[in-house]
Amino acid sequence: MDVIEMMKNNGNNVGIKKALISAGGFGTRLKELTNKTPKPMLKVQNKPILEYTIDMCRNNGIKDIAISVHHLPEQIKRYFGDGKAFGVKITYIDEIEPLGTGGALRMARPWxxxxxxxxxxxxxxxxxIGKMHELHKKTGALATIALTEVEDPSQYGVVxxxxEKIIYFVEKPKKEEAPSNLINAGLYILEPAAIDFLP
Incomplete structure (x- = not known):
């Protein structure tokens, strides 16, 4: 299966209307490539990684998208504009300083x-995303986090x-001390009230 096929979806509307895409990081592990290009704009099969994420949202019926930006934001804004050419509506959230996941969520809270x-x-x-949303509704959770299994979790945040409940995270543990091989896959379904629990 190639990347294009992997990102295709059956076109279901999952019942979620809005998405926040976090695109403000520096991509320091790819410093040679990200000094002049934000990591989300690096291309896979001649298409920016971020475009695949936007496609995933649109293909699931999510067409109102906020993108938090910081590092070289003009490249992202110039390419995607207001989102109309990609079948979505895009709002940009400018991070004055890099805020991380929690900071971007707090800034977007009124939205x-x-x-x-x-x-x-x-x-x-x-x-x-449809099955993930079904689980989210069934459990009544404020937050549902997608996890993925890796062979060596020592380079990741491990749960x-x-x-089915996450008790705690351990950041980059030694392999033999990791509580599991499950790591955060970087995709969440959240209720607005979940943001109020952030420090």
């Missing part, structure tokens, strides 16, 4: 009025689980 999707802009994902 959210119902369940929303949040995801990182610089990762390709193969996740069934400790109790049944």
């Amino acid at each position: 959210f009025d119902s369940t929303f999707l949040m995801c990182n802009a610089d990762e390709l994902k193969e996740i069934d 400790a689980m109790d049944n």
